[in-house]
Amino acid sequence: MALRFLVVEGNTRDGRAAHKASFGATYSESYAATLQAIMPDAVCDLCFPADEGANLPTGEGLASYDGIVVTGSALHAYDPEPAVARQIELMRAVYASGTPSFGSCWGLQVATVAAYGTVAVNPQGREVGIARRIVRTADGQGHALLAGRPEAFDAPAVHLDAVAAVPEGAIIVAKNDVGIQAAEIRHDGGLFWGVQYHPEFSLAELAAILGRMTGPLVAEGFCRSEDDVRSYVADLLALDREPTRGDLAWRHGLDAQVLDPLLRTTEIRNFVRHRVLPAKSERGRA
Structure with a gap:
């Protein structure tokens, strides 16, 4: 049976239009294409919680997916605007659903705030283009999120904000000189893997x-x-x-690690292999 993914787009309608005009696809469309390159028969639904009145899955709807991924965004997780608040509440529902979840950049940030950690403007400044010398933390040694990555590696990145404090019980999996780069967060029965960089970006x-x-x-x-x-x-x-x-x-x-698509998307492949497929089997969906 094909895997079913929900791809949660972090951008507003205007943000989606700007990216599509310059690249030819929205963040969520591009992320879905990455997932389908990994699992060609995967079915990907897109949702847009930044939009007022968006039809968003809840409860059993979220639990019906095999995996949920959250894209990047130009929004700020600490801003008290409705487009942000809706995404935080959706992420809390994702945790409660128990569905394996993953996120890049904004995805990690909104998952952090949803579990009562904090996000702020990075005092180190913007990290843009390539995140350099990402390394495992002591707690991240052997973590399946980074299986196959070398001891130090680079990855595409574009962000000004960063995780300032992870939620209670979270594991910081990787860091570099700019800040936290990967984490595992457990909250309300759910388990999230996230990275500050963008393994999905070509x-x-x-x-x-x-x-x-x-x-x-x-x-x-x-x-x-x-x-x-x-x-x-x-x-x-x-x-x-x-x-x-x-x-x-x-x-x-x-x-x-940046130039080869198979290596660049390592964390997403690990999410599918180590979280989505085992959870599908445990749920009796194999």
Whole structure:
């Protein structure tokens, strides 16, 4: 029987439209495509809790899925706006459903706040482009979320906010010099795995996002000019088309952990293998 996933889009309608205009797909559509590349017969439903009046699953509806994933978002988990509050309440319902759940970036942040941890603007500043030298914590040694990753690795990343304090009982699985990068959170009978980076992002999707961030990238000193931003974006697009471009990989310090889709999506594959499939069997859905 095919796996059924719910992909929870973190962005507002305007945010979805902007990403689709520059990349050709929304975050949730792209995430669904990643899941279907891992499990070709997977069925993915999308939901949009940032939208007022959105028809959202609850209770038995959430429990009917084999896995739930939460995308990134341009929102801030500490803002008291309805688009954020709806997502926090949905995540609490996800925990209560017991369905295996996973999230990237915003997904980790909203899961943290839903379990009564805290998220804030990262005092280290923005982490953008590539998160460098992500390493396991002592508590994360041997954790299945990072099975197959080397001792230190890089991954696509775009975020200003970060987890400031994990909920009680959570395990910080990985960190780098910028902050918490991966965690396991147990709350109200549910278990969530999340990462601050974006294993689901291709370099083309990362390029589309950075191409919309010219102002901040220059203002915050990541690039000296708009031309520098465009050059970096062009290199990412070239590497996406031709990952064997050793010259560009060397120029930007990228290895197979970022360039190879099978390795880049390791955490999502581990979620399916170690959480979704065993839970499906335990629930008698095999």
